[in-house]
Every structure is written in C-alpha cells, then in structure tokens.
Amino acid sequence: MKSTLYQSLKELLDQKIENLDIFTNNFSKQKSDFNPKEQKKLHAKEWEIFKLQKKFQNYLNKIDKSILILRIDFIKNEEKILFFKDILKNKNNFQKYENKIKILISEIEKNKLKIKILKKEQKPYFSFYKLNAKNKQEIKKIKQEIKIIKNSNIENLNLKIEKLYAKNNELDINLKIKNSDLNKFIKLIKKAENSLINKSKNKIKDMAFIIENLSVYYGSKKSLFNINIEIPKNKIIAIIGPSGCGKSTFLRTLNRINDEISNFRSEGEILLNGKYDIYKLKSIINKYDKIELTELRTRVGMIFQKPNPFPISIYKNVSYGPKINGIKNKSLLNQIVRDSLQKSALWDEVKDNLKENGTSLSGGQQQRLCIARSIANSPEILLMDEPTSALDPIAAAKIEKLLLDLKKDYTIIMVTHSMQQAIRISDYTAFFYQGKLVEYDTTEKLFKNPIQKRTRDYVMGKFG
Structure with a gap:
C-alpha cells in the first residue's frame, strides 16, 4: 500500500467528519428540531462517511488476505527447509528408512494372514486390504525419499536452504509492512465509526x-x-x-x-x-x-x-x-x-x-x-x-x-x-x-x- 493512498484517504475522512460536525453543531444551536430537508442533508453527510468506511474495510480485507498468503508461503518455506535439513542429516544413514520398510512389510504379511483366516470364517476383512494399501503407499513414499537423498547434492541443498532463508527474511519484512498497513486502516475504520456513533442515539458502544x-x-x-x-x-x-x-x-x-x-x-x-x-x-x-x-x-x-x-x-x-x-x-x-x-x-x-x-x-x-x-x-x-x-x-x-x-x-x-x-x-x-x-x-x-x-x-x- 502506498503511503500517499493512505494519507489521501485519511485527509478525505477528516474533511467529511469536520463537515458533519459543523453541520450538526449549527443546527443543535437552534431551538426547533431538524426539518425533513435538514434531516436528509444530515443523512447524506453520514452516508458519505459510511461509504468511506466501507472502502476502508475493502482495503482492510485485501491486506488481510495478502497477510494470510504471505504466512502460508512462510510456513511452506519452513517445511522445505526442515525437509532439506533432514536430507542432509540422513545423507549417509539409510538404516532408519530400511527399518521402516521392514516393519511395514511385516505388517502387510500379518494382514494377509488375517485376511485368509477371516475369509475362511466368512467374517469381514476389507479393512485389512485398506491397511495394506496404505502400508504399500507408505513404502513407496519412503523409497522415493531414499531416491531423493541418494541423488541429492550437498552443495545444492545448502544453496537451496540459504535461498529459502533469504525468501523468508523478505516475507518477514513484507509481513511487518502489511501488518502496519492493517493497523492504519483499522484506525481509519474506528475513526469513521466513532464519528457516526457520536451523532447517534445515546447508546453505549461497549x-x-x-x-x-x-x-x-x-x-x-x-x-x-x-x-x-x-x-x-x-x-x-x-x-x-x-x-x-x-x-x-x-x-x-x-x-x-x-x-x-x-x-x-x-x-x-x-x-x-x-x-x-x-x-x-x-x-x-x-x-x-x-x-x-x-x-x-x-x-x-x-x-x-x-x-x-x-x-x-x-x-x-x-x-x-x-x-x-x-x-x-x-x-x-x-x-x-x-x-x-x-x-x-x-x-x-x-x-x-x-x-x-x-x-x-x-x-x-x-x-x-x-x-x-x-x-x-x-x-x-x-x-x-x-x-x-x-x-x-x-x-x-x-x-x-x-x-x-x-x-x-x-x-x-x-x-x-x-x-x-x-x-x-x-x-x-x-x-x-x-x-x-x-x-x-x-x-x-x-x-x-x-x-x-x-x-x-x-x-x-x-x-x-
């Protein structure tokens, strides 16, 4: 958000509030109530502020959405960093992956045995097929990880990690800027709302x-x-x-x-x-x-x-x-x-x-x-x-x-x-x-x- 946009909107709001204050103060000095024409003018001035308030809210929603996108990107980058670090850590250690595969293969065999028994007893066994399909998928995933680790280059991985850290530093700076913009528009919305509340019935805001x-x-x-x-x-x-x-x-x-x-x-x-x-x-x-x-x-x-x-x-x-x-x-x-x-x-x-x-x-x-x-x-x-x-x-x-x-x-x-x-x-x-x-x-x-x-x-x- 350009600061000139915020400044011009702030000045416009201040002008509208000042116009509303002058209008209501002039007529509050009169003994008689507002006539219909004056009431219409008052509502028109309030409507101008209300429209501005809605405009601020639209900007606020856009900033809020962009903050969410930045946060999601930040989290994704952090997940990639952890993944690459894990690859570096396990570059020369495949034993834990092989152990996982052995455990999963053992579970698959056990489930096959259970299926045979359940078939003979004419009992439901479909859930064990689902478990085996899930285990096979997990084995496939682990083998892909092993392949990635074997083919990975330590120098390239370190370079990728550095780039991701740099990206997250940029995202962090952008998040701070966006949060600052967010707070500015929140203040403008509150200012617009307060100007309308002060002209309303004497109701408690809280x-x-x-x-x-x-x-x-x-x-x-x-x-x-x-x-x-x-x-x-x-x-x-x-x-x-x-x-x-x-x-x-x-x-x-x-x-x-x-x-x-x-x-x-x-x-x-x-x-x-x-x-x-x-x-x-x-x-x-x-x-x-x-x-x-x-x-x-x-x-x-x-x-x-x-x-x-x-x-x-x-x-x-x-x-x-x-x-x-x-x-x-x-x-x-x-x-x-x-x-x-x-x-x-x-x-x-x-x-x-x-x-x-x-x-x-x-x-x-x-x-x-x-x-x-x-x-x-x-x-x-x-x-x-x-x-x-x-x-x-x-x-x-x-x-x-x-x-x-x-x-x-x-x-x-x-x-x-x-x-x-x-x-x-x-x-x-x-x-x-x-x-x-x-x-x-x-x-x-x-x-x-x-x-x-x-x-x-x-x-x-x-x-x-």
Missing part, C-alpha cells in the same frame, strides 16, 4: 446487546414481559431461573431463531452492538447501513444443550459454515479449521483424525466440536443453552475452562440451571422468573447481596 422493553408472545400467550437489559462485550453472562421462566425464549430471541415458530411475535427493541436493530435489520445510526438475517445469525452463534455435530467428518463439521459463506480456498479452510479447533481446545485431541466422523467423539468432545463449528464463522457473540447439562463433570469442567478462555474474543450468554456454574465462570448474572427479569447484576453481587427477596430465596435454594 455493549454486545442493548435490549429495551422486549416482550415475547406465542399466539395470545405472553412469555416475556418488558425485558430491559444491557449486555457488555467480552463477558460471560449467566441466565438463571426455574424451568419455564423464559430463559431459553430470551436467548433464542437474540439471534431470531424463535422466528421459525409460526405463532411467535415480539415487541420492543434489540440492538446488536448498540447499533443494529435486529428486527429491522438496519443501523439506528445510518439507515443505509443494513445487515441480512443470515449475517446476524453468523455474528451471533448458537450452541445447544445436547451436542449436535453433523454426521460427517470432524474437518467437514468445522469447514461447513465457511464453505457455505463462500470460502473455497483449501489453504484458507485448513487454517480456519485448525484455528477453530485450537480455540475450542480440541485440536491436540483430533488433529490426527480429522477424517473421523464427528459423531464418533465423546460427549464433551462433541460439544467442543460444536463450539469450534460456531467459531469458524467468526461470530462476535456465542449463545449457549445449558451447554454442559448433558455432560459428565470432567467434560463439563473442560467446557467451563474453555469458556473462560474464549471470553477474550467473544461475548458469551449462557442459560444454566447450575448456580455453582454461574458463580464459577460468569461475570454477570440475570435472574428470570415467570417471564420477567427480576434482577441483573454482577455475579458476585447478585449471589452475595441480592436486592430482590425473590432472588435471595432462589439463590438460597428455597424454590426452583
């Missing part, structure tokens, strides 16, 4: 959700009554209360899963990031800034009570969402799968078995796979409906530890029947009773010193 006067109906039956709550970003919020109090209804309203129920309707306002009205699917700041329902459900992921991995491979479970969203590049998908499984603390357990069916994992592993599947879509918020209730204590403890790690990157809103779990891991707790939000506070305060008598009775176990 909130994942701002919910005002939310009521929910199923036909004529009212399930939630005038819920008002603000949910901060990068915190764990526990939703507690007796069965049938509206916890899950509230949770499923936040990404509009309840829309699938024919007689469902809602009243009130739910703002995503204090900005997007999730039912109107547009910004309260700028009417031109809209989101799709699919984007909302991508940004607000859902983990259910019972693990529900797809009956396909672990790899396909995690890559399914990104593929649906248009990502086809194999290297990028591999990176997403690896990152998602690492974030969900599952990578080390499954990295050698990514082709295994997701349903073959244990209950706790399946739930972490479902979390990885959701993370792969790059959500901002994770909704969890009793994510550990179907798990044994050890698996549940792993999920709790994982959630504490994840809150650095995500807001987690979790329905739980376990008050001990809420105390252990949540930052805030909301107590629901008969469709009403009775009390909402920091977890420590709500459990140690609740304001409402009903809350006190519930946390002390007098009912529920």
